[in-house]
Amino acid sequence: MTQPDIITVEHISKYFKNQDALKDLSFSIKSGEIFGLLGPSGAGKTTTIKILTGQLKQTNGSASVLGVPIEEINESIYEQIGIVSHNSGLYDKLSVYKNLEIFTRILNVPKARINKILKQVGLLSDRKKIAGKLSQGMRQRLILARAVLHQPKVLFLDEPTSGLDPSTQIEIHRLIMELRDNGTAVFLTTHNMEEADKLCDHLALLNDGKIVETGTPRDIRLRHNKKKQYKVLLKNNQELTLTQSEETTQKINWWMTSNELVTIHSCEPTLETVFIEVTGRKLI
Numbered sequence: 285m286t287q288p289d290i291i292t293v294e295h296i297s298k299y300f301k302n303q304d305a306l307k308d309l310s311f312s313i314k315s316g317e318i319f320g321l322l323g324p325s326g327a328g329k330t331t332t333i334k335i336l337t338g339q340l341k342q343t344n345g346s347a348s349v350l351g352v353p354i355e356e357i358n359e360s361i362y363e364q365i366g367i368v369s370h371n372s373g374l375y376d377k378l379s380v381y382k383n384l385e386i387f388t389r390i391l392n393v394p395k396a397r398i399n400k401i402l403k404q405v406g407l408l409s410d411r412k413k414i415a416g417k418l419s420q421g422m423r424q425r426l427i428l429a430r431a432v433l434h435q436p437k438v439l440f441l442d443e444p445t446s447g448l449d450p451s452t453q454i455e456i457h458r459l460i461m462e463l464r465d466n467g468t469a470v471f472l473t474t475h476n477m478e479e480a481d482k483l484c485d486h487l488a489l490l491n492d493g494k495i496v497e498t499g500t501p502r503d504i505r506l507r508h509n510k511k512k513q514y515k516v517l518l519k520n521n522q523e524l525t526l527t528q529s530e531e532t533t534q535k536i537n538w539w540m541t542s543n544e545l546v547t548i549h550s551c552e553p554t555l556e557t558v559f560i561e562v563t564g565r566k567l568i
């Protein structure tokens with residue numbers, strides 16, 4: 285069964301005074317899907333999230349979140365969406381638990397939900413700790429916990445793992461995938477191509493306010509796999525990169541039958557390579 289679209293964006297543009305920040309963006313997101321906007325700094329990722337969450341008005345185009353046109357976004361929709369952004373602060377003087385307790389009142393959520401979500405993000409035994417004393421990774425997990433306290437149908441994450449160490453990134457990824465598996469539509473931005481590749485079901489590559497490629501990470505990589513190559517390791521320790529041809533097929537066949545082949549990998553491009561190919565610039 286096809287899921288209904290949770291977010292639809294049609295021809296959105298945003299002009300700041302002396303800057304075209306977004307140029308004719310169109311895409312849609314379904315429930316239970318992680319959609320990633322991958323692009324370098326200044327591409328327009330935060331501007332897109334701000335427009336979709338009613339914090340900024342688009343210049344042209346239309347979009348809707350959970351069927352509500354973004355011009356009509358108000359308090360009632362905030363009960364159904366969660367946002368993690370760079371300015372998602374915490375009450376640094378209050379405990380982990382208290383930080384969430386305040387929001388159970390604002391969001392009208394039963395208090396029993398606090399321990400449940402703390403357990404999910406691995407902070408249950410830290411619930412009495414003062415928020416200001418948490419490590420960066422714990423802090424980000426608490427911010428994420430707060431954003432999903434009310435079990436939103438849509439979660440907006442603006443570079444959720446930026447600046448975190450690799451093991452904390454993995455923890456945050458696990459949490460995001462868990463939320464996706466429970467049916468949440470996740471819209472995330474990142475400039476990290478490995479994160480985009482691993483985490484996102486669908487991607488849009490954003491450069492200079494323009495979407496330059498879309499699809500599943502695999503589709504995007506394969507679409508740009510023009511020069512098909514294979515890397516092989518042979519028993520005699522020789523490592524070779526071969527371009528697809530009849531001769532290559534014969535060689536590989538021969539190595540396989542004569543048990544000479546130790547490893548073989550196809551060398552499709554990474555998303556970073558695709559990005560450079562399409563835009564001429566790196567993802568930084």
Ligand SMILES: Nc1ncnc2c1ncn2[C@@H]1O[C@H](COP(=O)(O)OP(=O)(O)O)[C@@H](O)[C@H]1O
Nearest residue numbers: 300301303305324325326327328329330331332
């Ligand atoms: N309030 C603003 N006024 C003017 N220009 C802005 C404003 N916000 C963002 N921009 C510009 O729009 C472009 C996209 O910014 P942003 O969405 O923050 O990019 P990203 O999040 O991908 O790094 C940048 O060139 C930025 O300087």
Ligand SMILES: [Mg+2]
Nearest residue numbers: 329330331442
């Ligand atoms: Mg940004």
